[in-house]
Amino acid sequence: MTVKSLISSLTQQEDLNFLLTNRIPRAALTRFMGWFSKIENPVVRDFSIGCWKLFSDLDLSEAKKIHFKSLHDCFVRELKPGLRPVDADPHIVVSPSDGIIGAHGSISDGELFQIKGAPYSLIDLIGDPALVETHRSGKFVTLRLTSSMYHRFHAPHDAHVEQVTLIHGDTWNVNPIALKRIEKLFCKNERAVIRTRLKSGDALTIVPVAAILVASIRLHFLDLVLNGQTRGPLQFPCDVNVTKGEELGWFEHGSTIIVLAPEHFEFCANVSEWGRIRAGEPLLRNPRA
Template identity: 80%
Template sequence: MTVKSLIATFTQQEDLNFLLTNRVPRAALTRFMGWFSKIEQPLIRDLSIACWRLFSDLDLTEARKTHFKSLHDCFTRELRPGLRPPDPDPSIVVSPCDAIIGAHGAIADTELFQVKGAGYSLLDLLGDPALVDTHRNGRFITLRLTSSMYHRFHAPHDCRIERVNFISGDTWNVNPIALKRIEKLFCKNERAVIQTHLATGEALTLVPVAAILVASIRLHFLDVLLNAQSRGPTAFPCDVSVRKGDELGWFEHGSTIIVLLPDHFEFCDNVKDGACIRAGEPLLRKPG
């Protein structure tokens, strides 16, 4: 097979992937998945998990329990105690989740990028001019959770959660194929903007971004389930202190978390494009 034919085959596979995961009734499919995944009928549960295993690298050996009530129960599984301990170094901000590292780097004034050559603005992402000013010329990193990964996310450092803004939107797939084709994708999807400050005063913002089949984002410190039925943008003032590694919530399928920090934070040596990272592992460091 020639190089030209290999490229053509790869392009066709990308086209098919994009078609099957995006050119579908995304909102309806997501609502259906939210309903279907909670069915606690044993046969449906077992067939669903078996199908999931067939098309992914799902590994349940770290799960706290081995029996699940439903597909949703498996999606949102807890891990056995003692797994994912956060790096104890107080200068380290850790990864909030298991993920594949995507676009990351310096924010150019207020511009970020979802893949090389595809930019978007902080204002489009956050919807808050004051928060945009806070993160101007700062650092950002994109963490993509695949469908088979551990879906819960945790506090990346000791911090105080001050506000959550839920921004309603679409449910495009957030895989690399879609990121190359859909302009400003993260700014179009449903997302929660979680504003926090570290004890040392620096602003740390987490932006969990929903995607197709993500029926909701659950945050433990809010008594509201954030999903397509939420009317947004919706602001939730908070005053919650959390410690590094504390569980914050979960996605009900794979998705993305964007982490924003000031410019004096430096990426740790393990942060590389396409690398896998686990919750609690070093992400950025504050110079001493």
Template identity: 65%
Template sequence: MKNPPPRRPSATRILDQEDLNFLLTNRVPRALLTRFMGWFSKIEHPLVAALSIRIWRLFADLDLSEAREREFRSMHACFTRELKPGARTIDTDPTVLCSPCDAIVGACGPLDGITALQAKGAPYPLTDLLGDAGHVEACRAGHYVTLRLKSSMYHRFHAPADLRVEHVTYFSGDTWNVNPAALKRVEKLFCKNERAVIKARLEGSGALLTLVPVAAILVASIRLHWLDTLLHAGYRGPPQIPAHASFAKGQEMGWFEHGSTIIVFVPPGFALCPGVEDGSPIRMGQALLRRIDETGSPLEPPRLTA
């Protein structure tokens, strides 16, 4: 007889009910709660940190066994923890773009022209997400992958390939939760939330790669290593930020203050790797997208003739 599945914390089972989940995580003063969490999470006190992390475990499957540090001076330090060396393996195939983060794969696949899905039956136009017509056209008919970082996951994100960052566009916005319950109910949610559009070029081919970190409730703060400022609701700098930063495949690019989402866009010439589908887990460094030939099929070795 099979062993019964482990019992999940009661708080987690309650939040699995979509209607209640949406009510508790969205019908609240989101901006105020996010600012409070930003302040509270940075309190450096052993007792506050330990108690906060213990409560966090009631609502999430938090696993710290791979963390570089075993003790944290604040909840923020736990949110933004680094991993032990060697905890992730980077796919070295030069034709493959690896996942920039640990995540649950959300909506993904070929774009319908310049339209993507945030959930089944919930489309959004790239024009509203990226804000630049030329950038949108460069993505037309390409592929996209939505990567949702649960609150308990590793929150840092890395370069999917050797690349050069050319530009960042920062959009101040709302802080809707980005979980499935909200994605089904809030139209164009990704286009409403705070986000950074990172425009990059792949080394060698020069192909466009677009990464869109989307902040959410309790997050609303994105750190990019090549900028000397934190992007959050209090940011008052220019929304258009030229950039000249190079990253090797797997090198850390930045982090969220909490769980959120990264959307990856590539132009025609790429396809999803096997196993990348809505609902599948993926770890930073695993194969996400791969190059394809002009017919849309993998290259095959030539057949020998008699």
């Protein structure tokens, strides 16, 4: 058995995985990782990326460049042009990111699921009663980004960004093992609520949720990095138009994006639980577009 397969076998043991990734000083480790990952030293960089490859299925063949200044530079890597073509059908809302599709379906009176049998409420997730009413009976889909995935996320459709709200929180791991054990986990973690409106007039809300080692979310249209150190007003009014597929920002590691859509939207045929999806691929269909 190779070292990599041994590590994989150990981390797949749920109790051990949960212990190693959650029963540690999460906030302190996340702050340390934020500092450490930006060290621009070839020895630190190469050792860190080597360890990352050992613990994951990291594949850098799609990266736009092959040399990185730091571990962080590798985390937020751009891809070679043309690798994430965007579905141009105006009826289609595309996936904002690469990811593994988790719980998805209809929101029932403001309640949705982080995993089967584990409900949570919209008000706990987004904190805005008016926005809750907008999505009370809508659709939701959860996209989980693993640590080795492409970490940038994009506009799922032509839209007007109206507001961003940062909600401070914890940094629990967001893998399925933790989702089964921690009640209302997404509502506990650091997250941003990005309110957008499509040209059709429909409200589409994107909720990037941070996690352990990744309590920072970069948003280009605000020219800000939002994290636990963000102080002052946590609501950011916006008046920004974005085009379908346009890069909105990035996570500084793997995490989760929850998309909230209107009730009349339909899931595309390729959407299935635990299926993989890439940025730009069909996610939802708006029959009224």
